[in-house]
Amino acid sequence: MTESPGTPTEHAGARTARRRYGVVCALFWLPPGLAMAPLVLLFTERGMALTAVAGFFAAHSVTAAVLELPTGGLSDVLGRRPVLALAGVLDAAALAILALATTAWPLTAGMVLLGAGRALASGPAEAWYVDTVQACDGPGAELRTGLARGSAATSGALATGLLLGGGLPWLLGRGPDLGARLAEATSRAVLPLSVPVLLGAVVEIVFVCYVLVALREPPRPPATPRSVLRGVPGAVRGGLRLGGRDVLVRRVLLSGAAAGGALAALELLTPGRARALTGGAESGALLYAALACAGFVCAGVGSHLAPLASRVAGSGERAVLCGLGAGAAGLALLGLTALSSHPLPAALAVLGFGLVQLGFGAAGPNQNDLLHRRVPGTARATALSLQSLAQQSAGALTGVLVGAMTPGPLPWLLTAAVLLSGALLWMRRTDRTAPAVNSSTTTRPAV
Template sequence: MTVPMGIRIARRRYITVCVLFWLPLGLSIAPLILLFTERGMAMAAIAGFFAAHSLTAAVLELPTGGLSDVLGRRAVLAAAGLLNLAALTLVGLGTTPWLLGLGMALMGAGRALSSGPAEAWYVDTVQAHSGPDAELRTGLARGGSATSAALAAGTLLGGALPWLLGLGPGLGARLSDATSGAVLPLSVPILLGAVVEIAFVLYVLTALREPPRPAAGLPDVLRGIPGTVVGGLRLGGRDALVRRVFLSAGAVGSALASTELLTPGRAAALTGASESGAVLFAALACAGFVCAGVGSHLAPLAARLAGGGERAVMLSLGTGAGGLLLLGATAAFTGVGLMLLAAIGYGLVYLGLGAAGPNEKDLLHRRVPSSVRATALSVQSLALQLVGALTGLIIGVLPPGALPWLLGGTALMAGSLLWHHRGRTTPPTPATPRLLQSAESAPASGT
């Protein structure tokens, strides 16, 4: 079937936004902690920096989702880019704890602001062009694949640049001397990410066109946010399908926390040194992003083969849970064969999560109105972050071995079972139309 030109343009712009937003994050993954260490920061300070990021993102998640629904997708997304630009600049050049902590907090604020506006813009644009029954899954899947590709490429480039700079005779030292120590080789990928953020902001402002919204001053905007947030929360409280999406996001957060916290130590134990373990972890992270991208690309096929989006979500999350359980089963053993099984398990985690994401989003967007769309996405993101943080705390007190892996695997399997025997999207309950009508009439525009 021929895709209309307007939808093709919307897909291309959405994919470009995904790449430009997530590439800077990918560039910072490999060098960030090492840069903090080079700046003389103790582990307690580094943990504090990441806590500042997480807490800022969690506190601002819902209010900023409501802000996007009130003020507009483009304005909020551009603000997220500007915050990330400031954050990456501070982190790349900062030499004192308060500057680095401020940079991480600003990065958390940018992450909260970016949670939902681009996706909401794409859905709004496609539905305005082709109606509420427009096909969404393909574009969302391609956006997910683009995000994974940007993270994978950024991780490789961010890990390679400092190493390449260190190959030249005295090049890293000359770079540090020329900038009075402000720029280290480890700073370069992060500052490159800041340059990409400039391109991101310019692209958002010029390419993401949206219908004009009613003029609203700051007091009107602030008054509109609480009603929009309440409308988004009510969707999860009164709509069973939306509630399953939110609960599944929590299960995914638990799975990701388990994988991201436990894999670096396992890689170091396998190689026998933290430095070589970090290299192995960077390669594994890149492979995980690639698997997530492949899974996202295959999401429409998964829905067709499974007989519907809900069954596809169930099978995809089950695949990821199987991967985590396989990682747990091999945690206490060594050997080439068992390491190969562990690598397969790691790939299955990200493949399953990648395939589940677009199908969940397709189901969610068909159930929520435009006035609370970004808020609903923020609730989903908040569930992922909070459950992930709780899982991390629990893992910290569990004994090493299979049990921490099994925690994430069990949570993800529970998320999969939420979709059992639901082969098609269930119609809204009688209360849902009134809920949506109420949400549409919330003071989202400040009127």
């Protein structure tokens, strides 16, 4: 069987799975994009202090980290579709609460629900795609193209959501001031800043309906509370053992942690850099929003080019090496230009920002393609959750360390060095022999 997508030897179910996976990625990540721009401002408009806002986001991060592995195990035991649908239900409820709540405790509950939904959704969709394609075309099925398209759809949805989330409140404040009328009609329960968040809740409902209708998977043994309670810890233990003894999986986790730290530094340091370049908080926020949107576009382009990167580099490992290396070069460029506000260094800094996102976009699908060929279907979602946990944990630690440093080149250059060390892990090729595919992934599903 040839590995080129869309050839006559490729089962039609694999092409359908690729398309549905892209739609699922877009529908799931559009709501976070819609909420990204207005959420902090909405909290402060409700009278929350910045310390309270930081506490809300901490509640989200802690919840996601604590539930990451158990929810991955739940997906491996219970199935991809029900866990993904539950994630959408929790996210819809969370966004509705965040859009309408006016006091601290409901807002905290909304962020906790959002963190739980994020943990539930961190692996099932991708695991469903790989399971389905391997069931249709066998264990050697071509995965990279679908993973790249899913990643590109994610970046595109985030960029679109960011633009809509920032633009809708502004549009509501224009002309006859529809925003003031809306707030008055709802006794200030719905503010202009609430509208993108409520729209995100609606999209989440569409997401749940699509998942329940489109993501068909092979029948599993009926789940009972006892089987779930026994199966989830076993799946988690199996994923941890795999991460400890398998060289390739360990590389994925370590380089993922390096990438998570780099992204955390990028998100933490760029707003201040944008403010320094423009000379004002409001103009800096506008520049950062434009940069974030452009960054998602660059990540989407990199993801789309991931299969080409693998062919040009000669292997998936070398493509990951080049992608993460490009990200490290972008961070170094940001560091080298951090001491000057001259237009030329500023333009080079923007180039470095885009290079980081482009490199990460190209590296991600190639890295996950290697991971899925090594991990059996019974531990696939757990492995993805373990990867997400490594990224989030490293990101949280990096945020604390970088936040304690004096602004300037040093935080950027240290982060670049860490990311480069993660890239160098991929200099040597590894044995690609994968474990036997679990029977649950060899039954051809109805797609």
